[in-house]
Amino acid sequence: MNVMxxxxxxxxxxxxxxxxxxIVLSLLGVGQFTSGRGMARGLNYTSLFVFALVxxxxxxxxxxxxxxxxxKRATGAYVITxxxxxxxxxxxxxxxxxxxxxxxxxxxxxxxxxxxxxxxxGAFRNSALVAxxxxxxxxxxxxEVEAVLGHEIAHVANGDMVTMALIQGVVNTFVIFxxxxxxxxxxxxxxxxDREEGVGIGYYVTVFVLEIVFGILASLIVAWFxxxxxxxxDAGAVRFLGxxxxxxxxxxxxxxxxxxxLPKNLATAGISNRKGWFALFSTHPPIxxxxxxxxxxxxx
Numbered sequence: 001m002n003v004m005x006x007x008x009x010x011x012x013x014x015x016x017x018x019x020x021x022x023i024v025l026s027l028l029g030v031g032q033f034t035s036g037r038g039m040a041r042g043l044n045y046t047s048l049f050v051f052a053l054v055x056x057x058x059x060x061x062x063x064x065x066x067x068x069x070x071x072k073r074a075t076g077a078y079v080i081t082x083x084x085x086x087x088x089x090x091x092x093x094x095x096x097x098x099x100x101x102x103x104x105x106x107x108x109x110x111x112x113x114x115x116x117x118x119x120x121x122g123a124f125r126n127s128a129l130v131a132x133x134x135x136x137x138x139x140x141x142x143x144e145v146e147a148v149l150g151h152e153i154a155h156v157a158n159g160d161m162v163t164m165a166l167i168q169g170v171v172n173t174f175v176i177f178x179x180x181x182x183x184x185x186x187x188x189x190x191x192x193x194d195r196e197e198g199v200g201i202g203y204y205v206t207v208f209v210l211e212i213v214f215g216i217l218a219s220l221i222v223a224w225f226x227x228x229x230x231x232x233x234d235a236g237a238v239r240f241l242g243x244x245x246x247x248x249x250x251x252x253x254x255x256x257x258x259x260x261x262l263p264k265n266l267a268t269a270g271i272s273n274r275k276g277w278f279a280l281f282s283t284h285p286p287i288x289x290x291x292x293x294x295x296x297x298x299x300x
Contacts, residue, residue: 077111
């Protein structure tokens with residue numbers, strides 16, 4: 001997808017989020033809080049929390065609902081409807097078998113051009129999307145690819161996409177809430193007289209800085225949950241296949257390959273993610289640690 005299309009898609013999604021939030025806030029009667037004049041009369045914690053809750057969850061859940069569409073556009077994934085070759089026929093039948101074992105409906109199956117990676121996304125367990133890259137298909141044996149597919153099906157069966165959206169919404173809510181509470185009191189402390197016109201520059205600067213700081217701290221929480229669910233998905237693949245070696249071999253193979261990066265909104269959905277500058281911000285545990293945990297599992 002070219003740059004102009006990405007920018008247009010970003011703007012449309014964000015405008016939609018803002019429109020929905022504005023309507024909901026008006027219906028809930030908390031629009032007064034969003035104006036500086038309303039805040040000049042004092043901080044209404046209930047209105048503030050509703051405001052934070054709406055904005056905190058809106059982006060998270062709208063992204064979740066649009067996740068399949070955005071994933072297809074971001075990666076250029078081709079959804080297999082009528083298999084064109086033996087590989088596509090094998091992919092469909094393998095995903096169908098794994099989905100049946102996991103107790104979910106057959107997800108959409110897609111292939112995209114890129115280095116070794118795979119991901120699962122979708123707002124609902126029974127209408128998900130599982131996609132694999134050409135690099136993964138070309139660099140792994142079918143047994144290893146089947147293990148990777150089992151890992152992604154486990155994500156879907158575990159409801160991981162919804163869980164991550166909920167966690168993101170919660171941390172967003174508290175980032176917005178506490179940044180504004182602190183901002184209000186900082187501005188009040190800096191002000192030499194009561195304002196009738198609203199809050200001053202101290203409020204806006206404080207909120208801007210604290211949303212960045214709190215946002216970084218919140219990302220540590222999200223990343224920690226993401227790493228926990230990777231272990232569960234690995235174990236799920238072992239359970240679906242009935243043996244641990246294919247998943248171990250797939251991870252070993254992946255460790256020796258150039259892992260393909262995914263767009264930010266899909267980073268937590270992939271089988272692997274490029275290592276960040278700091279391990280605590282990584283959405284995936286080290287492959288060596290994942291293999292160690294798999295080897296410690298009780299035999300299936």
